[in-house]
Amino acid sequence: MKRLLTPSAKYEIWLSLLRQEVSMAEAATAAGVDRSTIVRIWQVAKEGALAALATSKPGLGAMPLRVSRYWLRAKPLPTCIVGPNPRGDWSR
Numbered sequence: 067m068k069r070l071l072t073p074s075a076k077y078e079i080w081l082s083l084l085r086q087e088v089s090m091a092e093a094a095t096a097a098g099v100d101r102s103t104i105v106r107i108w109q110v111a112k113e114g115a116l117a118a119l120a121t122s123k124p125g126l127g128a129m130p131l132r133v134s135r136y137w138l139r140a141k142p143l144p145t146c147i148v149g150p151n152p153r154g155d156w157s158r
Contacts, residue, residue, distance in 0.1 A: 069098050071107075079104065080111040 071079070079097060082088050083104070090108070094101040 071097060071099065071103075076107050076111075079107055083108060 079093050090104045094104045
């Protein structure tokens with residue numbers, strides 16, 4: 067019967083291979099899968115990493131961009147929560 071691995075299990079296998087803690091044969095035996103499965107996990111992880119690196123840009127990452135877009139769409143909070151009053155001071 068075919069054994070399915072969770073994404074987190076695949077990630078842990080990939081990390082152990084990357085760190086050279088185990089060989090592919092050892093990882094396959096420990097996970098209870100065929101060595102070709104471990105080879106495929108390695109290939110998919112490598113392709114995914116290369117694709118992610120190819121699209122990444124230096125400077126601001128994706129997270130600050132998502133946060134800034136969130137704040138542009140967000141409704142303003144009452145000034146008593148977020149900062150100074152309309153005069154520019156913090157007194158209430």
